[in-house]
Amino acid sequence: MMHSVSLKLFAEFNNLTSLHPTPTRFTFGPFNFPVRLNRSKRNCKLIARVSERDDGGTESEQNTTSFYERNQMYVLMKQQMELAALSENYEEAARLRDSLKLFEEEEPVLRLQGLMKEAIANERFEDAARYQNQIKEIAPHYLLKCSSDATTLGIRVQAKSVYIEGRSQPLRGQYFFAYRIRITNNSNRPVQLLKRHWIVTNANEKSEDVWGIGVIGEQPVLLPNDSFEYSSACPLTTPSGRMEGDYEMKYIDKVGSKTFSVSIAPFALSTLGDVTDNI
Incomplete structure (x- = not known):
């Protein structure tokens, strides 16, 4: 039932x-x-x-x-x-x-979130772990943070999302999220970002693949130790979900270099923010 x-x-x-x-x-x-x-x-x-x-x-x-x-x-x-x-x-x-x-x-998840924050603040880590496990049972994806950080072959991709309330219409099932990406070339070779691939999943586990050339109309070149940042947005039909994906890149210091994939680790799209906010 x-x-x-x-x-x-x-x-x-x-x-x-x-x-x-x-x-x-x-x-x-x-x-x-x-x-x-x-x-x-x-x-x-x-x-x-x-x-x-x-x-x-x-x-x-x-x-x-x-x-x-x-x-x-x-x-x-x-x-x-x-x-x-x-x-x-x-x-x-x-x-x-x-x-x-x-x-x-x-509300069970919000109550457990409060208890977990309190337990961590008081250094009762066994209690905090127990509350965390209970949250996982109720809402497995809720503990996914609104940020992620992954490195592939020396290319680091950091992501962070935020809910934009002013552009959302919950009555119509429309939720608007902005996200910011920072790509850092920690390798010793120059690279170029060619294509992007996103997998956007809503709270009902319905996923959509999105492919495109470059990012925000650019195919940036990153020299060693260079970074590139950009912002974009994602509409969603549920108040939470997640994004993940990859970039197709290539080294540009050698003719005929093969392309390679750089991972974008999963991060949450959530109207409630991170469980661990302010901890």
Whole structure:
């Protein structure tokens, strides 16, 4: 038996003439629910209902799916709190803030994350390891950091992602992440980056391969000890996921050199950031 989360959002705003006055349905990740608008009031309410269904599948798959559904609800609640504050509905913003705090205390992964941070701060490392293992059981990919660092044949690739809330629309299942890449040539030969290959995986384990020539329109040459940095972005249909891939490069100090692959280690795309933030 698996718990599923059904969400119904009733958003009521004043003087938002661009919004439809009649009920509109939005697709939100695996959910489809109405947003009802009324210009005469100024409040936002989020109602969550938990139901049970038998979907089969392994316990690990069920736990992971349940976590990511709750993650979607958490992100939506945060957005509604900020929206209430922007509309100067401070009473509603305070209510949502308290609801988020309660959510963090009761949501298993977030609660275990807090316990793990506390255990590390107090040097109770055996307890921290136990909490970490429990998180792995509930959400195996949650402990993947929002950064990675890998070296192949002396070429070092560092990656870091960040959630861009201002360009995301959780109601429509649209989450926007920016990432920054730093490539450093620690070898003793000059190299050129020719092609890129990304594997983007969302929270539902749906992967997409993306190939391209160079990066941001360039095929940079890196001399020994040189670095090249660039930023790009990745939209996602779930509030978390991961990216990994490789660059095709070649040495340019010898005619006819064969190309070789440089690994980009996996890093998380997460609206919640790293579990180990501030540790």
